[in-house]
Amino acid sequence: MTIDSWPKFSFHTTAEEVADTFASILRGKNVFITGTSLNGVGYEAARAIAKYAGLVIITGYNEERLKRSFDEIKKSVPTANIRCLILDLLSQNSVRKAAAQVSADLDHLHVLIHNAATTNFGAPSKIHGYSLHPGVIYTNVFMRMKETNSFPPELSSIGLIKGAATTVVAAFDPRLDSTPGAYLDDCQVAMDEVAPHTSDAGKAAQFPGPKHAPPPPAFTKPDQYLLVLCFSYYRLLLFTMSTLATSSLFNVQGKTVLVTGGGSGIGKMIAAGFVKNGATVYIAARKEKQLQEAVADLQQLGGGKVDYIVANVGSKAGCDALIAEFKRREAKLHVLVNNSGITWGAPFNDFPEEKGWDNVFAVNVKSIFYMTAGLTDYLTKGATANDPGRVINISSTDSVVPHSENLLSENGNGTWSYQPSKAAVNHLTTQLAVKLGPSQVTVNAILPGYFPSKMTAYGLKTAGKEILATGQPTGRLGQTEDMAGVALFLASPAAVHVTGAQIIVDGGGRFTRQDIAAQVKL
Missing domain, CATH: 3.40.50 (Rossmann fold)
Incomplete structure (x- = not known):
């Protein structure tokens, strides 16, 4: 050796x-x-x-x-x-x-x-x-x-x-x-x-x-x-003599990771990256069958361990229940990925309050605050300036693109609450970065563009994957490696000095894209 x-x-x-x-x-x-x-x-x-x-x-x-x-x-x-x-x-x-x-x-x-x-x-x-x-x-x-x-x-x-x-x-x-x-x-x-x-x-x-x-x-x-x-x-x-080696700079082996909304889409992509690289990963979502299927898929990757927790982060009580169950199973947490998100599409002059605004902000914004606050004691446990706890919030390029309705929006529907909720995620990320930095916890946001997921299913079905891909400067949609790679970076020694950052992963699509607006809740 x-x-x-x-x-x-x-x-x-x-x-x-x-x-x-x-x-x-x-x-x-x-x-x-x-x-x-x-x-x-x-x-x-x-x-x-x-x-x-x-x-x-x-x-x-x-x-x-x-x-x-x-x-x-x-x-x-x-x-x-x-x-x-x-x-x-x-x-x-x-x-x-x-x-x-x-x-x-x-x-x-x-x-x-x-x-x-x-x-x-x-x-x-x-x-x-x-x-x-x-x-x-x-x-x-x-x-x-x-x-x-x-x-x-x-x-x-x-x-x-x-x-x-x-x-x-x-x-x-x-x-x-x-x-x-x-x-x-x-x-x-x-x-x-x-x-x-x-x-x-x-x-x-x-x-x-x-x-x-x-x-x-x-x-x-x-x-x-x-x-x-x-x-x-x-x-x-x-002590190693090669701290600049990629195997050291981007190492997440042995880390304990919790991913909300990890049963599908971007959350599952991120979980896959951590599992493959030797982390112990918990995925959380509302639907147990979906979680069981995701765990079965992720276990085939080898490397680390994966388990699930059934949870609904749409309320403080739901967040508290998830936190309590996680703490019952584990004594520490190195990485929290706040990924859970929902949207709602409806006409501008008939956009519902509870389903359109309240529920969207509860899941997309409030859950990030409650999950992070409730797990701060675990994230700071043993954290140092050279090995801090990590919080990764999943925002969206919709947070920086103002269009809520377009040619892909049937009957003039728009996702009027989704964009503001993701803009709030960006600002909350910087707030948490300032708050938790002195406690040796970094907080960063990833802003994905078009990735195959439940959230983009309506637009992919209506316009087709090919049309959306050709509208991207890179000529393709996002893939698992794109999302997993950025998350692994933010959780690795390479990103110890990165906090409050908002990293856009959209293939340049924000410069050319037209938004996907759903007719109903996705």
Whole structure:
């Protein structure tokens, strides 16, 4: 596995997502984790890895807390094979004793996770990390004590004897012939991001460094996988050497996405893009049969996961019900796509109030506000400036085109409320962008032109796809890839600094088009 082929995780990939990605490597392996106190970084890693590993040895110096971690992991993963081992990394005798016990019990230790830390010591202002090395690690080599100069120079002040803020950044000394030889001193983030539990006094203190520390582990093969991760308060930061690669810039793998109106049309197109690229997607709409059919179609794409929630966002109560059901199923949300929309067509002098105006604004505008407000706590959970929550509102080029009736409008009918509702979506998008920006959430709008959907069905049937396509500068209507691509961009690392934007996706049709107006509700 080369550096270029490393999986690309976001700044807030969870331990579970990393374990799931490396399931084939972890399955059946013996794993040793230091510092696994309940609710800590080591505990989160152990709980995630326990789903796949053959054996997970959790360690700590406090027997009571270690037992609590054991009980909670078993409760979370009943099938897990877990062992507890008392290990005080401030004591060389304790390290030697633990080494002897592990060596006696196991032929091999496959995965070694250096995690243990202490807040009793300060830390130098450079990253301390977490190493996951799915190569065979000889336990007698791991536990043998050598002088500190066995480590590369940049690691001389940290080690397993006196840890600080999530040790050790596992750079393996190239002087040892059997190791990959990777120096990772470029992997740096602010100390308060990596270890917010470390006190200010601790951060400022001078870290003395141990007199002795275990040497870098030796491996049976020089080409074993090397994955270096750094925790940010129960989360993982993946260091990669190719952040400008498209696989990294546009990565949405592991994201959780909710798409309203996702059973058909543009919503289904967007959902398809996320599912294909490894996201967990929920689609919501009023009609369960339509949702079931959409899920069946989307599941064939592979990559991610998809499920549905029956909901009607035409009222605040309906939005609240959808939000409650989503929160019952998930603990986080990375991307909210407000796509639900309706229209109504009727004559200018006989345009109905409730069906024509009230219902259209309730679904097209109010639902965006209520869904976003109700899920802000989930969107901001774990969000950072470099990995914000995302809101994507689906507007329309009708918001910038004033024609509500034309030759395609039978008997002079017009969609008089639809255009103003979509103009309101544009303005609401900028309002929400300003409001939620400081909370690390971006809000953007996509303005589609002619795409095959229920909304455009009347015009496509009346005028024909060919005629509408020839009226486009690009000579065609919108396709799934066009819509999915923009949505993926807005949800990816490439769009971290994009908010309040209104992106038109119409093939230039707004310059030449005539609007489609329906005779009845679409």
